[in-house]
Amino acid sequence: MRLHIPVSLRWSDLDAYQHVNNVEMFGLLQEARITAFWKHDDAEEPWPTAVIETGPGAPSHTFVAHQEIEYLRPLAYTRTPVRVELWIGKIGGASLDVCYELHDGAPRFERLAPTTGDEPYVRAVTTIVLVDAGTGKPRRISAEERTAWEGIVEEPLKFRRR
Amino acid sequence: MRLHIPVSLRWSDLDAYQHVNNVEMFGLLQEARITAFWKHDDAEEPWPTAVIETGPGAPSHTFVAHQEIEYLRPLAYTRTPVRVELWIGKIGGASLDVCYELHDGAPRFERLAPTTGDEPYVRAVTTIVLVDAGTGKPRRISAEERTAWEGIVEEPLKFRRR
Amino acid sequence: MRLHIPVSLRWSDLDAYQHVNNVEMFGLLQEARITAFWKHDDAEEPWPTAVIETGPGAPSHTFVAHQEIEYLRPLAYTRTPVRVELWIGKIGGASLDVCYELHDGAPRFERLAPTTGDEPYVRAVTTIVLVDAGTGKPRRISAEERTAWEGIVEEPLKFRRR
Amino acid sequence: MRLHIPVSLRWSDLDAYQHVNNVEMFGLLQEARITAFWKHDDAEEPWPTAVIETGPGAPSHTFVAHQEIEYLRPLAYTRTPVRVELWIGKIGGASLDVCYELHDGAPRFERLAPTTGDEPYVRAVTTIVLVDAGTGKPRRISAEERTAWEGIVEEPLKFRRR
Numbered sequence: 001m002r003l004h005i006p007v008s009l010r011w012s013d014l015d016a017y018q019h020v021n022n023v024e025m026f027g028l029l030q031e032a033r034i035t036a037f038w039k040h041d042d043a044e045e046p047w048p049t050a051v052i053e054t055g056p057g058a059p060s061h062t063f064v065a066h067q068e069i070e071y072l073r074p075l076a077y078t079r080t081p082v083r084v085e086l087w088i089g090k091i092g093g094a095s096l097d098v099c100y101e102l103h104d105g106a107p108r109f110e111r112l113a114p115t116t117g118d119e120p121y122v123r124a125v126t127t128i129v130l131v132d133a134g135t136g137k138p139r140r141i142s143a144e145e146r147t148a149w150e151g152i153v154e155e156p157l158k159f160r161r162r
Numbered sequence: 163m164r165l166h167i168p169v170s171l172r173w174s175d176l177d178a179y180q181h182v183n184n185v186e187m188f189g190l191l192q193e194a195r196i197t198a199f200w201k202h203d204d205a206e207e208p209w210p211t212a213v214i215e216t217g218p219g220a221p222s223h224t225f226v227a228h229q230e231i232e233y234l235r236p237l238a239y240t241r242t243p244v245r246v247e248l249w250i251g252k253i254g255g256a257s258l259d260v261c262y263e264l265h266d267g268a269p270r271f272e273r274l275a276p277t278t279g280d281e282p283y284v285r286a287v288t289t290i291v292l293v294d295a296g297t298g299k300p301r302r303i304s305a306e307e308r309t310a311w312e313g314i315v316e317e318p319l320k321f322r323r324r
Numbered sequence: 325m326r327l328h329i330p331v332s333l334r335w336s337d338l339d340a341y342q343h344v345n346n347v348e349m350f351g352l353l354q355e356a357r358i359t360a361f362w363k364h365d366d367a368e369e370p371w372p373t374a375v376i377e378t379g380p381g382a383p384s385h386t387f388v389a390h391q392e393i394e395y396l397r398p399l400a401y402t403r404t405p406v407r408v409e410l411w412i413g414k415i416g417g418a419s420l421d422v423c424y425e426l427h428d429g430a431p432r433f434e435r436l437a438p439t440t441g442d443e444p445y446v447r448a449v450t451t452i453v454l455v456d457a458g459t460g461k462p463r464r465i466s467a468e469e470r471t472a473w474e475g476i477v478e479e480p481l482k483f484r485r486r
Numbered sequence: 487m488r489l490h491i492p493v494s495l496r497w498s499d500l501d502a503y504q505h506v507n508n509v510e511m512f513g514l515l516q517e518a519r520i521t522a523f524w525k526h527d528d529a530e531e532p533w534p535t536a537v538i539e540t541g542p543g544a545p546s547h548t549f550v551a552h553q554e555i556e557y558l559r560p561l562a563y564t565r566t567p568v569r570v571e572l573w574i575g576k577i578g579g580a581s582l583d584v585c586y587e588l589h590d591g592a593p594r595f596e597r598l599a600p601t602t603g604d605e606p607y608v609r610a611v612t613t614i615v616l617v618d619a620g621t622g623k624p625r626r627i628s629a630e631e632r633t634a635w636e637g638i639v640e641e642p643l644k645f646r647r648r
Contacts, residue, residue, distance in 0.1 A: 008170040011196050012189055012347065014340040016401075021336065022550040023516055026509040027174055034173050040241050064508040066645070068554040077340075079202055159552070174509065176502040178563075183498065184388040185354055188347040226346040228483070230392040239502075321390070332494040335520050336513055351498055358497050364565050403526055 001152055003047065004109050005032040006081035019074040025122050026067065029100050032084035033126065036098075037062075047111065049149055060139065062128045065095065069124035070159050080105040085115055088149055089156030094138040095129045096149070099157040112151070125157055163314055165209065166271050167194040168243035181236040187284050188229065191262050194246035195288065198260075199224075209273065211311055222301065224290045227257065231286035232321050242267040247277055250311055251318030256300040257291045258311070261319040274313070287319050325476055327371065328433050329356040330405035343398040349446050350391065353424050356408035357450065360422075361386075371435065373473055384463065386452045389419065393448035394483050404429040409439055412473055413480030418462040419453045420473070423481040436475070449481055487638055489533065490595050491518040492567035505560040511608050512553065515586050518570035519612065522584075523548075533597065535635055546625065548614045551581065555610035556645050566591040571601055574635055575642030580624040581615045582635070585643040598637070611643055 007028050015021035020028075036049045075082070083105045089097040101120035132139040169190050177183035182190075198211045237244070245267045251259040263282035294301040331352050339345035344352075360373045399406070407429045413421040425444035456463040493514050501507035506514075522535045561568070569591045575583040587606035618625040 010189070010193050012192065012339065012345065015336065016338040016340065016342045017547070018340045022553070023336065023509065023512040026512055027172070030174065030509055031172050035241070040239075061503070064557055066554075066556050067508070068552075070552050071550055077202075079197070174501065174507065177498065178500040178502065178504045179385070180502045184391070185347065185350040185498065188350055192347055223341070226395055228392075228394050229346070230390075232390050233388055334513070334517050336516065351496070354498065355496050359565070364563075401526075403521070 001112050002085045002087040002115055002154065003036050003049065003152055004111060004113050005035050005047075005084045005086055006105055006109070007031050007035075007084055008081045009075075009077055009079075011077055014077055017074075019076060022069075022071060025069065025071070025075075025102070025124070028082065028102065029069075029084060029122075029124055029126065032086055032100065033098055033128075036086055049152060059133055061131050061133055063131050063138075064126060065129050066127040067124065068159065069122055071122050072119065073121055075102070075121045078105070080107065082121075083109060085120075087152045087154040089125060089154065091141060091146060091149065091153065094140055095127055096141070097156060098126045098128060099154070100124045100126075101157075123157055123159070163274050164247045164249040164277055164316065165198055165211065165314055166273060166275050167197050167209075167246045167248055168267055168271070169193050169197075169246055170243045171237075171239055171241075173239055176239055179236075181238055184231075184233060187231065187233070187237075187264070187286070190244065190264065191246065191284075191286055191288065194248055194262065195260055195290075198248055211314060221295055223293050223295055225293050225300075226288060227291050228289040229286065230321065231284055233284050234281065235283055237264070237283045240267070242269065244283075245271060247282075249314045249316040251287060251316065253303060253308060253311060253315065256302055257289055258303070259318060260288045260290060261316070262286045262288075263319075285319055285321070325436050326409045326411040326439055326478065327360050327373065327476055328435060328437050329359050329371075329408045329410055330429055330433070331355050331359075331408055332405045333399075333401055333403075335401055338401055341398075343400055346393075346395060349393065349395070349399075349426070349448070352406065352426065353408065353446075353448055353450065356410055356424065357422055357452075360410055373476060383457055385455050385457055387455050387462075388450060389453050390451040391448065392483065393446055395446050396443065397445055399426070399445045402429070404431065406445075407433060409444075411476045411478040413449060413478065415465060415470060415473060415477065418464055419451055420465070421480060422450045422452060423478070424448045424450075425481075447481055447483070487598050488571045488573040488601055488640065489522050489535065489638055490597060490599050491521050491533075491570045491572055492591055492595070493517050493521075493570055494567045495561075495563055495565075497563055500563055503560075505562055508555075508557060511555065511557070511561075511588070511610070514568065514588065515570065515608075515610055515612065518572055518586065519584055519614075522572055535638060545619055547617050547619055549617050549624075550612060551615050552613040553610065554645065555608055557608050558605065559607055561588070561607045564591070566593065568607075569595060571606075573638045573640040575611060575640065577627060577632060577635060577639065580626055581613055582627070583642060584612045584614060585640070586610045586612075587643075609643055609645070 013020045013024040036047050083103045085101045087099050089099040102122045103120050129138050175182045175186040198209050245265045247263045249261050251261040264284045265280055265282050291300050337344045337348040360371050407427045409425045411423050413423040426446045427444050453462050499506045499510040522533050569589045571587045573585050575585040588608045589606050615624050
């Protein structure tokens with residue numbers, strides 16, 4: 001299963017070619033990843049994966065180690081938030097590969113669902129490393145975290161172009 | 163009456179001091195203004211004020227001529243979209259003064275409502291000029307536009323610090 | 325006299341209308357202000373005004389309280405850094421009004437010079453408040469700071485449109 | 487040989503962790519790529535590779551098809567522009583792989599030089615496709631372009647983490 005996360009576009013995401021800029025795509029995916037993985041007091045109900053406590057005083061934070069993205073078609077400005085399908089392609093000892101597809105949104109959708117199989121605008125993978133806030137060093141992923149995440153582990157994304 | 167417009171924060175709106183950056187505040191207000199005033203095919207239902215057609219081929223666009231802002235207290239990251247109260251302080255011949263207050267959001271709120279009177283994070287005014295897309299010159303505000311906007315005309319915002 | 329500060333544009337400062345976005349203008353001015361007022365280890369030679377130590381552990385930081393801007397003409401992308409003329413319009417007890425005009429750049433220019441008197445792209449004022457990092461409260465501007473800044477005090481900027 | 491391109495950081499590139507944000511890294515590389523490959527009236531002297539005419543009315547533009555990046559260590563704010571080493575890892579029929587390493591800058595450096603071999607902050611590759619502005623379709627890379635670029639063709643960058 002995948003998380004289906006709405007992310008609002010901003011008109012300022014457009015570049016001079018009047019499409020969402022290639023750099024901003026990583027910004028949209030970053031916001032989806034934060035929604036999925038960070039605990040936050042302000043959230044009405046937590047996302048299933050939200051087990052990493054962050055912020056000043058929190059025991060952990062994350063470090064982005066690697067990213068890869070494939071742009072399949074241009075995205076114009078839309079008021080309906082786009083839908084980021086997010087899943088975990090691999091859980092390592094201290095890292096995880098977060099996979100995404102960015103799709104057209106809809107007024108409402110389920111938080112946890114299979115893919116629609118539609119052609120996405122972009123497909124991407126981010127490798128994040130969990131870091132102990134005290135030591136600044138990578139730290140082991142806990143059993144609690146693995147359990148929280150196992151429901152959204154799927155086949156890793158494969159890119160067409162290498 | 164005022165429009166109450168939800169705007170989603172992004173974690174990337176924070177600066178190194180861990181609050182929404184003073185520049186980004188204008189970005190949030192820009193998104194609220196676009197929501198209020200631009201017609202867009204994609205909108206489920208238009209906002210009451212949305213009478214300016216924009217985009218390639220549209221007869222009009224707008225030019226930001228002047229802005230003023232007052233920062234009252236710092237805004238931390240929140241998942242609940244903030245609420246921008248937006249009204250028109252003055253309609254001129256070819257320009258209008260858009261006033262805003264940025265407040266804490268809530269899961270749901272009315273689109274058109276009086277102010278709550280709460281202390282805002284920022285208060286701001288943008289003077290926008292309507293421009294004829296063909297000539298690139300300012301153009302008169304139409305009777306249709308005045309009618310569409312009159313329900314959200316209120317006293318202009320006054321700043322404490324000058 | 326005014327500081328003449330070069331600021332590099334980025335292509336990403338353009339919006340879908342292919343000009344530097346009105347919000348980004350505040351970003352450019354923010355970078356000029358930081359160049360002028362922040363001490364930084366990395367600077368080859370400090371700017372005359374650079375007396376505020378910042379960063380973790382520094383005794384002070386600043387808070388932006390108010391901003392006002394007037395847009396006079398659109399700015400297209402250019403590789404030559406633009407020139408921000410920066411001066412102080414007023415020094416208060418704990419605050420100062422930083423005035424700016426944004427002009428076309430040139431390959432080389434003096435750091436401290438009178439205005440050229442050319443028509444700027446934008447004119448703006450930022451009121452910044454000096455804050456004691458320990459207490460989080462505004463703190464008095466010191467005699468040392470007044471001395472450092474007096475050479476760039478000029479008449480406050482006046483706006484056409486109010 | 488590689489191009490050595492200075493890119494100015496902005497304080498706003500920092501995120502709440504006080505380092506240049508992982509998304510902004512792509513923004514910095516985008517600016518370096520534009521410097522290298524776009525002809526621009528405003529440039530004092532063109533970069534060796536600058537043979538793609540862009541902008542309204544230009545015969546070509548480019549489309550970013552794929553990007554990959556590896557983050558090796560965090561980058562703090564610095565006033566000295568960083569140095570992007572840029573080379574071409576592969577020239578295809580209608581596309582090219584632009585490789586980059588982001589390094590500490592220096593007050594002055596040569597535009598065309600071998601690598602210093604220092605440990606970079608990030609290493610990345612962008613695949614760009616050349617597009618005919620009239621048809622919107624990919625177009626063949628010309629002999630003139632190949633000649634202009636051959637001096638900066640080097641071994642493609644290899645990533646540690648896959």
